[in-house]
Amino acid sequence: MTRKSIISESNPRPVAGNGLLDRRLFLTSAAAFASASALPGTSHAEVRAALEAWQKVPGLPFSNYGRVSPHERQVIRWIVANDLVPGNGISWSPLHELDGTITPNGLHYERHHNGIPEIDPAAHKVRVFGAVRRALEFDLAALLRYPRHSTLCFIECGGNSNAGWRSNPVQVAAGYFHGLVSCSEWTGVPLRYLLKEAGLESGARWLIAEGADAFSMTVSIPLDKALDDCLLALFQNGERLRPEQGYPVRLLVPGWEGVLNVKWLKSMKISSEPAMARNETSKYTELLPDGRARMFTFTMQPKSLITSPSAEMHLEATGFYEISGLAWSGYGRITRVEISADGGLSWAEAALNEPMLPRCFTRFRIPWHWRGQKAVLQSRATDETGRVQPARAALIAERGRHGYYHYNAIVSWAVASDGRVRHTYVDAVPVETEFDGLFINDD
């Protein structure tokens, strides 16, 4: 946590409780510059003595592929995998260490069910068969000749933030709680080109996608979505997909839950009915208190979280801080993010950084003056369809505590008077039994 200091002659007035300041504060205040005074020039010896070592020797040569600074090597994904099957697990994106909206390719979250296949692109094919007039096969060379489209969008695991269902707030850094979501620019071939080339038969309603991994991962996607905005993604943030993101080709299903974005895409069967595969029946469905379960909950609901300050950070001194975070919705653009510093008693609107794109991370910021008091920081997102991120108590009242997937409640960070930040719950929820779910609810 770095302390932001400003030089200001004014004493900015709070716009909400516990020290929240107007989001336009820094947009409107003019920077003050001291004028250079006329003194004699500095001698070589004085300048040289003041120089750092790296200015007195030639720097390192070029590199064919850049690397992160050796001082930033602690910014990594956090891996939790199955002891017996090390390729079955997840890695969280360190959202609390990042800023802006684009996730670096090496830090994009991962969910693999049985490892990352080592695919030879020369041997890899994508097929379309089933309820089509002509079953077709495309090699990579062919796919690379089709017209492409680029889109900036997030991918979020349906199980992201599932620790929020627990009766006690989990104490880990924000990214290692909510970081099964990442945002990239994806480039590839609109899926409808291939589907139209194959020719859909009447009665075709679903696309069953299959990956070429050691899980032969399958999911069913309504054909309307496939024809609308899905891509066969070949590039991520300008470069070809990384193996862990589905090299050489993955499905991109904008705004819908991550499991549908099948990596290492191998085949697409067009069908009148869904496959009712394991990952759309026994998993990625949400058990309700009445014993029934929600199924085919595709769209990721509006969500936001403050990434700084956030859990496990420490405010070293009182004064000005920028509260900053991410908001996103699978339904479209984020239109509003409100911030509270008093646990939801009062709210102020945060500034949203351009661009605010549909189904994409939106970065929000608001200045805050911390005087060393206890505070509870929260963010609440609204999207262009009017959907609002719910309070945790409201979400639990609606869904119970055993749905596991699609947790999008407001996140609360408690700031103690010593500056330590912890995850907290502000809403009183009747505690049933201790929820014994694990981070990975999987085989």
Add this chain to the structure above:
Amino acid sequence: MYNYIIIFVLFLPIFAYGEGPSAPALGHELSPEQVRSLDTIIGPSGSGLPPGAGNAAVGAALFNRRCQSCHGRAGRGGQGGELAGGHPDLTRASPDQNVGTYWPYATTVFDFVRRAMPMDAPWSLTDDEVYAVTAYILHLNGLLDATAELNAQVLGRLRMPNRGGFIGIEADPQLLRHQR
């Protein structure tokens, strides 16, 4: 003046076609035999189930050798998911979501075992072995007799206890109500 009209008429069919220049047609057509070898999907009513058969007795031996280390004795759970046992009431404080209490389709068990299990050697079980392991898992849940032979016909007709327990949120619920 007439020239303009002629030009307009010449271009009309292109605009009328609607979608501008078409994408290249570079797909290579697959024969029905090629599609057969590529289509691994088992549908909820049993479509795609291969020939073959197995029973729970054979499946138990296989399970103990290949599955128990992750799924526990009699499928009671371990590092891998719980497959059987527990209480059928999903409204309890700690619900048991396993094959017998939660999974809506028996075909999913066959499909998933065949494509992904065991995780240290996927696609290593023969179709007869997948039928046998599936029969054993169904037997553990009281859904199939120990000696009953499981094949495509039996599996396609088997109705799971929680078959009606799902609400389609963003897909047409009609699609959940196909023939049994």
